[in-house]
Amino acid sequence: MKEYFLKLYRYNAWANARVLGALTQQKVQHEKILTLMSHILSAQFLWLHRIKGLAPPKYELWKKYELVELVSMGNEVGKLWLSYLEENVNFDRELVYKNYMGLPFTNNVEHIMMHLVNHSTYHRGQIALLMRENKFEPVNTDFITYDRVITGQLKD
Secondary structure, three states: OHHHHHHHHHHHHHHHHHHHHHHHHOOOOOHHHHHHHHHHHHHHHHHHHHHHOOOOOOOOOOOOOOHHHHHHHHHHHHHHHHHHHHHOOOOOOEEEEEOOOOOEEEEEHHHHHHHHHHHHHHHHHHHHHHHHHOOOOOOOOOHHHHHHHHOOOOOO
C-alpha cells in the first residue's frame, strides 16, 4: 500500500506543479482560479497537519494567495507529503479530529489520503475549466499522462 500512496502523491505533486507552471507562464491573476489553487494547497497542508497530530497550518482554507506564494506552497507541501509517506509504513489507522467548523470526526488515514488526491483533482478540473473560459490555456493533469511521462513514453 505504501508504494501506491507514494505513486499517488508523486502524481499529485506533479499535477500541482503543472498547473502552477501554466498559471505562472500565462501570468494568471484571476481571483477564482487563484482561490481554488490556494484551497487545494491549503487543504493538503491541513490534512497533513491533522494526520501528523500538529497544530493547524498557517494557511487558511479559502484565502486567496498570490501566485508566487502558491508556487512556494506547492513545492513545500509536495515535499512534506512525500517525506511523510517515505518515513511511515502503516496508514491503516483511525484519526480523530475536528474539521474546520469544529465538528468532531473519525476517519481512516488511508481514506483521508485517497480523498485528498481526489479533492485536488476535482478542483484542478475546475481550474482548467475557468482557465479555458477566461482565454487561458489549461494543462493536462490526467494520471495516465503522468504515468506516460514517468515511464518515458511522453515528454513533460
